[in-house]
Amino acid sequence: MPIKNKNEFCNEKKFTSFFLEQSTLLFNYIFYKCGNTDLADDIVQEAFIKIWNNCSKIIPNKAKSFLFTIATNLFLNEYAKTSVIINYKNTIKKDYTNESPEFILEEKEFEVKLQKAISNLTETQRVAFLMHRIDGKKYREIAELLGISIKAVEKRIHNALLSLRKEIDEI
Numbered sequence: 001m002p003i004k005n006k007n008e009f010c011n012e013k014k015f016t017s018f019f020l021e022q023s024t025l026l027f028n029y030i031f032y033k034c035g036n037t038d039l040a041d042d043i044v045q046e047a048f049i050k051i052w053n054n055c056s057k058i059i060p061n062k063a064k065s066f067l068f069t070i071a072t073n074l075f076l077n078e079y080a081k082t083s084v085i086i087n088y089k090n091t092i093k094k095d096y097t098n099e100s101p102e103f104i105l106e107e108k109e110f111e112v113k114l115q116k117a118i119s120n121l122t123e124t125q126r127v128a129f130l131m132h133r134i135d136g137k138k139y140r141e142i143a144e145l146l147g148i149s150i151k152a153v154e155k156r157i158h159n160a161l162l163s164l165r166k167e168i169d170e171i
Helices: 012-034 037-053 060-078 103-120 124-133 137-144 150-167
Strands: none
Touching: 012 037, 012 124, 037 060, 103 124, 103 137, 103 150, 124 137, 124 150, 137 150
C-alpha cells in the first residue's frame, strides 16, 4: 500500500538520521546473536541497503521493526541452526595495575568463567540478557525489539540469571 507522502523516508537527511539512531542498536542486537563483529557489520550494512532500496514502500513509523526483521532474517540465513559462542575481547588494555597478581589471576579466571556461562545460555536468553545488562534496555524496549511480551522478556532474563548463578558459584 502506498503511503501519502511516499518520498518522506527516501529523504537522505531523514534516512541518515534514522541510520544514526538505529545502527548501534541493530549492531549490538546482531552481535549478541552471532558473536562476530565482522558478520554483524555486514548484516547491519545489508539491512540498511535493503531499507534504502525499498524506501518508497516503507511506512516511517514501522521502519524500525522492518529493519530488525530484515536483519534477523539475514542472520538466520547466514547461521541457520548453528550454535554460536560469543568471544568477548577487552577493548581497553592496561599497561599497569595497582592490583596484586593473585587478584588479576582470579579476575581473568572469573572472566573466562563468565564468558563461558554466557555462551552456554540459550540464544533467546543471551540476547535478552545482554540487551538488558549491556545496552541498558528496559524490558518494554526489549519486548518491542524482539516482538515478544514483557513477561516473556522477564522470564528469559530470570532464567538467564538462574543459569549464570548455577554455573558461577561466586555471583
